[in-house]
Amino acid sequence: MAELRFLAVSAGADVVAEVVQKSGGPRPSHLIGKGKLTEVAQLLKEKKGNLVIFDDDLSPAQVRNLEVHLDTKIIDRSILILDIFARRAKTTEAKTQVELAQMKYLYPRLTRRWSHLSKQYGGLIGTRGPGEKQLEVDRRLVAKRIKKLSVGLERIDRERTEQRKGRRNLFKIALVGYTNAGKSTLFNLLTKAEVFADDRLFSTVDSTTRILYLPGEGRALLTDTIGFIRKLPAPLVASFRATLAEIADADLLLQVIDLSPEDVRRPYEEVEKTLAQIGSASIDRLAVLNKIDLLDGGPPAPTTCFADVTDFVMISATREIGIASLIDRLCHYHRRWQAGYGVPFHVTLRRSARRG
Numbered sequence: 308m309a310e311l312r313f314l315a316v317s318a319g320a321d322v323v324a325e326v327v328q329k330s331g332g333p334r335p336s337h338l339i340g341k342g343k344l345t346e347v348a349q350l351l352k353e354k355k356g357n358l359v360i361f362d363d364d365l366s367p368a369q370v371r372n373l374e375v376h377l378d379t380k381i382i383d384r385s386i387l388i389l390d391i392f393a394r395r396a397k398t399t400e401a402k403t404q405v406e407l408a409q410m411k412y413l414y415p416r417l418t419r420r421w422s423h424l425s426k427q428y429g430g431l432i433g434t435r436g437p438g439e440k441q442l443e444v445d446r447r448l449v450a451k452r453i454k455k456l457s458v459g460l461e462r463i464d465r466e467r468t469e470q471r472k473g474r475r476n477l478f479k480i481a482l483v484g485y486t487n488a489g490k491s492t493l494f495n496l497l498t499k500a501e502v503f504a505d506d507r508l509f510s511t512v513d514s515t516t517r518i519l520y521l522p523g524e525g526r527a528l529l530t531d532t533i534g535f536i537r538k539l540p541a542p543l544v545a546s547f548r549a550t551l552a553e554i555a556d557a558d559l560l561l562q563v564i565d566l567s568p569e570d571v572r573r574p575y576e577e578v579e580k581t582l583a584q585i586g587s588a589s590i591d592r593l594a595v596l597n598k599i600d601l602l603d604g605g606p607p608a609p610t611t612c613f614a615d616v617t618d619f620v621m622i623s624a625t626r627e628i629g630i631a632s633l634i635d636r637l638c639h640y641h642r643r644w645q646a647g648y649g650v651p652f653h654v655t656l657r658r659s660a661r662r663g
Contacts, residue, residue, distance in 0.1 A: 310537065311362045311384065313487075318391050323354040337376065338369050348377055358385055364538075368418045385412060385540040392543065400463050404550065407456040408542040414449050426620035460546065478527040478641050481554045483582065484563035485536025485574035488598040493563060493624040494531040514550045518604065522634065524641045526545060530557070535581045537573075544584070555587045559640050562594050562614070566621075567601040575613065593636055600626045 328343045337344055338361060347359060358380050359373070364382040373381045382390075387410050396402045401442050407493045413626060482490040500516035519529040530553050544551070554560065560582075564575055594616045600623040613619070620636055622629035 308362070311360065314384070314387055314391065318387055318394070320358065320360075323351045323356055324533050326350065329391060333363065336369065337372050338363065338365060342399055344373075344376060351377060351379055358382070359640055360384070362538075370416070370480045371636040385536055388536070395612065400550075403456055403459050403463070404546040405543075407453065407460060408540065408546040410449055410453045410456065411546075414446070414453065417445050417449065458574055460548075464548070464552075474528060478559070478644050479530070479557045480527055480559045480561055480637065481530045481557035482561050482563060483532055483554060483578060483587075484566065484595075485578055486532060486536050488534065488565040488574070489564040489624045490534065491531055493561075493595065493597070493622075494529065496624055496627065496630065498529055514553055516553070519637075521638050521641055524638050524645075527637070527641060530554075537577050544581075551585050554582070555585060555590075557587075557590060558644050559591045559593060559637075560587065560594055564594055564596050566596050567598045567600050570571065572613075591638065591640065592616075592618070595633065596621045597624055599623050600628060 308327060315322050326343065326347055328339050330340065334340060339347070352354065356379065359377060359382075361381070361383045363383065364385050365373070365381070369384075376503075377602070389405065389412060392405045393409065396405045404437065413499055449647050482494055483624055484490050494515070494517070498535055500515065500517050514530055514532050516528055516530040519527045523525055533547065533550060560574075562578060565572065568574065579588070594613065596613075596619055599621050618636070620629055620633045622633055624630075
């Protein structure tokens with residue numbers, strides 16, 4: 308619920324009340340029970356609220372029933388996240404990805420939006436008219452838009468693929484982690500970039516790549532990627548396949564972990580789940596345990612919270628603590644990549660053969 312509140316505030320809402328129901332399972336008609344529904348209606352009246360946000364995905368029928376019963380706008384967690392992404396998207400690529408996800412999410416819910424024009428009483432005879440025509444027109448328009456956006460993203464995929472081919476000779480590092488873990492702050496610190504960073508969820512949804520100079524090693528590429536979150540909408544993951552491919556193509560993942568929450572394991576496990584979903588779980592990983600400056604009594608022992616993490620550094624990106632240790636670890640991984648897979652190593656061998 309704390310995360311849902313943070314999402315709502317990030318979207319610009321003023322949260323006036325929270326309601327939780329312990330239940331054996333969701334109700335097919337309204338998701339929540341009648342008693343809890345009455346409680347929500349009373350709170351809306353008392354607090355003068357005009358929006359109700361559910362943490363679980365709602366079916367079109369549930370949204371329709373809730374709007375009729377509560378007489379206010381109803382949205383779920385997925386549409387809230389999509390709205391935040393739409394607000395944050397700056398580049399043409401990100402805007403296209405977000406709009407496609409929104410269209411795919413909207414399409415099966417069009418019947419609800421036009422139900423007032425297509426009600427049928429007394430059978431089909433005499434009921435066919437503008438309402439159903441409007442619904443079909445709306446469906447065709449959305450389907451046409453989805454097709455156009457999909458074609459545009461396929462072109463972006465091809466462009467991205469060509470760009471990645473030109474980067475094969477460079478060591479590629481991708482920043483991954485839960486949203487608001489401090490990835491963009493660390494990215495700016497390491498590359499001297501000016502990517503927008505703020506203490507809110509999904510402060511940036513555009514992937515950005517910059518050159519990172521490693522002392523004594525040369526150049527590498529560092530990419531700042533979108534943050535992950537619990538229940539990330541499936542249409543959003545599918546639409547951002549071109550962006551997420553940057554993660555799959557990386558030689559090293561810097562998994563930034565926020566140490567300040569009470570339950571530090573849950574965000575870490577959500578990231579692990581998403582990485583497995585996009586086929587990136589086997590890539591070399593360096594855990595960056597961030598925000599140690601916010602901990603009272605010092606940071607916890609990593610072996611206690613993250614027994615399955617094999618390599619880590621502890622830092623504070625805002626206070627620039629532990630950055631030298633992080634750079635040392637990156638240099639180590641660069642040397643290992645260069646010796647095992649990197650092009651410069653083979654070039655050196657060929658030159659040595661010529662001298663011989």
